[in-house]
Amino acid sequence: MSAVTAEPRSHARAWFVTEHKIRAMRGYTGTIIATTIGTPLLYLFAFGVGLATLITSNVGPVPGISYLEFVAPALLATAAVLVAMEEYTFGILLGLKWNPIFVGMNSTPLTARQIVDGLMLFIGIRMLITTTVYFVVMLAFGAVPSGWGILTIVAGMLGGFAFAPVAAYSATIQEDRGQFAILQRTVILPLTLFSGTVFPLTQLPAFLQWIGWLSPLWHASELGRQFVYGPTEPIWLTVAHVVYLLALGVIGWQLCVRTVARRLNK
Amino acid sequence: MTTTLDRPRSGGVKALYAGNARAVVGRGLLATRSTNWIIVLTGVFEPIFYLLAMGIGLGSYISGVTDARGDQIPYAAFIAPALLAVSAMNGAVYDSTWNVFFKMHFGKLYQGMLATSLGPLDVALGEISLALLRGAAYGTTFLLVMQALGLNLSWTALLALPAILLIAFGFASLGMGITSYLKTFQQMDWIQFVMLPMFLFSATFYPITVYPEPIQWVVQALPLWHGVELVRGLTTGALTWAMLVHLGYFLVMIALGLIFTTRRLRALFLD
Amino acid sequence: MPAPVIVATDLVKKYKDFAAVDGITFEVAPGESFGLLGPNGAGKSTTMRMIGAVSTRSSGSLSILGLDPNEHGPAIRSQLGVVPQQDNLDTELRVRDNLLVYGRYFGLPRAQVAARADELLEFAQLSDRAKAKVDDLSGGMKRRLTIARALINEPRVLLLDEPTTGLDPQARHILWDRLYRLREQGTTLVLTTHYMDEAEQLADRLIVVDKGRIMAEGSPASLIREHSSREVLEVRFGSERNATAAADLAGIGDRLEVLPDRILLYAHSGEEALAEVTRRGLEPITSLVRRSSLEDVFLKLTGRSLIE
DSSP states (O other), X not given: OOSSSOOOOHHHHHHHHHHHHHHHHGGGHHHHHHHHHHHHHHHIIIIIIIGGGTBOSOOSSSTTOOHHHHHHHHHHHHHHHHHHHHIIIIIHHIIIIISOHHHHHHTTTOOHHHXXXXXXXXXXXXXXXXXXXXXXXXXXXXXXXXXXXXXXXXXXXXXXXXXXXHHHHHTTOOSOSSHHHHHIIIIIHHHHHSSSSSSOGGGSOGGGHHHHHHOHXXXXXXXXXXXXXXXXXXXXXXXXXXXXXXXXHHHHHHHHHHHHHHHHTO | OOOOOSSOOOOOGGGTOOXXXXXXXHHHHHHIIIIIXXXXXXXXXXXXXXXXXXXXXXXXXXXXEEOTTSOEEOHHHHHHHHHHHHHHHHHHHHHHTHHHHHHHHTSOHXXXXXXXXXXXXXXXXXXXXXXXXXXXXXXXXXXXXXXXXTOOOSGGGGGHHHHHHHHHHHHHHHHHHHHTTOOSHHHHHHHHHHHHHHHHHSSSSSOGGGSOHHHHHHHHHSHHHHHHHHHHHHHHOOOOTHHHHHHHHHHHHHHHHHHHHHHHHHHHHOO | OOOOSXXXXXXXXXXXXXXXXXXXXXXXXXXXXXXXXOOTTSXXXXXXXXXXXSSOOSEEEEEETTBOTTTOHHHHHTTEEEEOSSOOOOTTSBHHHHHHHHHHXXXXXXXXXXXXXXXXXXXXXXXXXXXXXXXXSOHHHHXXXXXXXXXXXXXXXXXXXXXXXXXXXXXXXXXXXXXXXXXXXXXXXXXXXXXXXXXXXXXXXEEEEETTEEEEXXXXXXXXXXXXXXXXXXXXXXXXXXXXXXXXXXXXXXXXXXXXXXXXXXXXXXXXXHHHHHHTTOOOSEEEEEEOOHHHHHHHHHSSOSOO
């Protein structure tokens, strides 16, 4: 190692990538602030207040839970997933293809692992901001009866993290033929709608309920509900949510490091 | 022959329109066939998923909603026409904003078209016709799904098809003009942001009587509410005179949108 | 003499206060190959867009094929072929489909367009790539396809904006050969370029444009004859000594230009000038004798290089 340049430690290098992404986001400050604050306001009002006036029967597994309380943790998790998905798809392909900053980074001492780590950290920060704002709006709507409610932020972030395998897939796309639009319409949207988010999973016919069990969004929503008004389910199930979400996230992350490394090494 | 006017006049319709919008439509169909047909195909699922989740899934917790004449109708029959109108709006807005934005700034497609005998009005009409063709295909499919689920409560549902074409035409003609002002992705993001409250609050998922009166007025000023009410009236068969107002709203929107867009295209490409 | 296809008189194009084209006057005769030579930002592309009837002039008069572009845009454009500076091929369509669709923009019948497309693919040496995707073509192929596309309506005038900028030397020569054939067939060509070799190869007559104005007009040979010597001697003394050496070179040849990296001596005979340089005891690091080119004409007229 040359004496003039100090070798930064690996995770410090990953931070350089995060820093780059944060800088690049500045141009979007206006829309990001508006969407981060506006989206929870609009959705919680539309679903939790407007739609709730029509809902006459009890949606929760136990009596006394309002529709607002039921739907809010799921909406928060959905918001985290959407933020993460944007980076897992467009963020990855932007860096590798459209505006190939990852390729540029790779010609400095940064490795593929550090690039992906930095990106994941950035996604974590974005999700944290989004879910925190969501939670504050939930409080304002009176949608959080339990003192443990703040942990719904963690549940939402785990939900977003669990979609990391999508990032590994994105890194293998050579040519944009609208794969993301197709993914959004045929996978993400049904997962969003049929994962016990706006109505309980048990309402689905039994032969469709497996969609929810596989869907990270169902696990994240149910986990969030345990914190917001729970517990309403056995503890082993709550642990299972966490383990499942973490496992998907870690596997996706590692796969993503591999596919990005392979792509950059071409 | 050569004019020697110092201040050149702007030309009439001859300078804007070659009567060949069908060539632009032909190009769009060919491009769809060779590259993005699967995207177009999957677009049909979006409103159907919404209908199944909200109408059937959530609908079982809702005892019913009253229609424009005060009759009780199932919740699914209430939101299905709204989703139909929303999908007409979304398709038209996507086609006239993102799609146009890319062709304008990245593909330089319009630059190539306008180097030929095509004029800006040919391009605008061609692109809008394409959006309408797609809208008609989606709309027909969705109406068939509604029929299968028993959500078309009257024969007048047949008229919902021309109604959604009118809605799509309105949004597309206005959308193109607005897009012509936009230069960055950031600005494009604002379109999404403005569309979201309109989607959520235009009597799509619940009646607007939930709101205090001043908010109702705001909602009633926006185009989507008129679209939703028009289509809902037709599929439920609860016809009212107010539907003529909704119809008029879109006719005016189309006329203004076309004038606006053509002017903008002329300023952008022929100046 | 037949009526000119393009007549521009005191043509001006202003963007707010800035005049991109500041009063230029020229005519182009049918069958002629007419060039606009000038550096980037001279106003060439703006002039081309006005000729192409896609940009409204601020003042002056312009007649293309006897019509005013302000009134008859579509009618004029139906007789033109346009090759823009940057390829704007339709990347969603395949090579042959690009030609077919473009032909339809002119309202031409399908059968006619199809037959013409095959001829043009042949002409552009792209017949074997008919089904290829546009993105898979090389830069030179894309350029040839753009030219083929511009010919689909059998235009009376072909407008070429910087036709070979960005191409490698081999691709340029292939392209020049194609354009030369069009010229032989009598197509009127109007081209802009900032390459003097291109102007010399392709233009019968040209105007030298700088800052929106015409600096000179004539055939390449007559411009060189008029504004430069027969030969040029280029000598280099290294960037440190160029300026001092220039003083010692005074009086050799007709004229002398000091550039940052070399000195140009304009003389009827470059060899004689070089002999004089050595006689004065100066020892350049390198020396080169060449014939005068349009680059030298431009330097004389504007005091600046064409490619900056």
